[in-house]
Amino acid sequence: MENIDLFLLKRSKLFNGTQEKEIAAMLSCLSAERKKYDRDSYILRLGEHVHLVGIVLSGRINIVKEDYWGNRNIVAAVKPGMSFAESYACAADIPLGVSVQAAVDAEVLWMDIRKILCTCSSACEFHNRLIQNLVSLLASKNLLMNEKLTFLAQRSTREKLLSYLSAESMRQGNAAFEIPFDRQQLADFLSVDRSAMSNELSKMRKDGIVEYSKNHFTLLHDIEQI
Missing domain, CATH: 1.10.10.10 (Winged helix-like DNA-binding domain superfamily/Winged helix DNA-binding domain)
Incomplete structure (x- = not known):
């Protein structure tokens, strides 16, 4: 993909252990797509189904839990290089229990979870590493949620x-x-x-x-x- 910050992606947990030239090849394999969002706009909404994993390229987004009366709780802030929506993408039959909103003007790189979890036809040699990184990422986010429960307690x-x-x-x-x-x-x-x-x-x-x-x-x- 043109003009994408491969060094930023290299530092992300999802692409941990890969080189920039390897990431460039993998993005094509994963049908990666970039999209820009204005401040306060919704990126994903409560109740939607998602099969994409996002990585923030610029700006910042918030994972937000809203109740029936409009009360908001920010579950997490996602900064450049960090990913989001992995858990819901892996469990595509479960609708989103949160919304995702741009805290400032932001750009997101989207990748199809199905192409991460299934080995590509070209037998990409880095695919197994990507799957291992995804499992590690899901585990680390689970630990962060447990940490937040400590704050709220x-x-x-x-x-x-x-x-x-x-x-x-x-x-x-x-x-x-x-x-x-x-x-x-x-x-x-x-x-x-x-x-x-x-x-x-x-x-x-x-x-x-x-x-x-x-x-x-x-x-x-x-x-x-x-």
């Missing part, structure tokens, strides 16, 4: 914030880090009221626990000391 808004911020700090290996959410998205992700969360963040700053500016945070103490 905390009783207070402060405890939820500390649990999430601590995990992000350790994931990025630094007390100073950026999160992929604005304030409303963070509140949706943690299933808390935005105003209550903002008030709690202000108290945490006053207590010398955290500093922040927009989506950049710095933890000032070890969690154990709080």
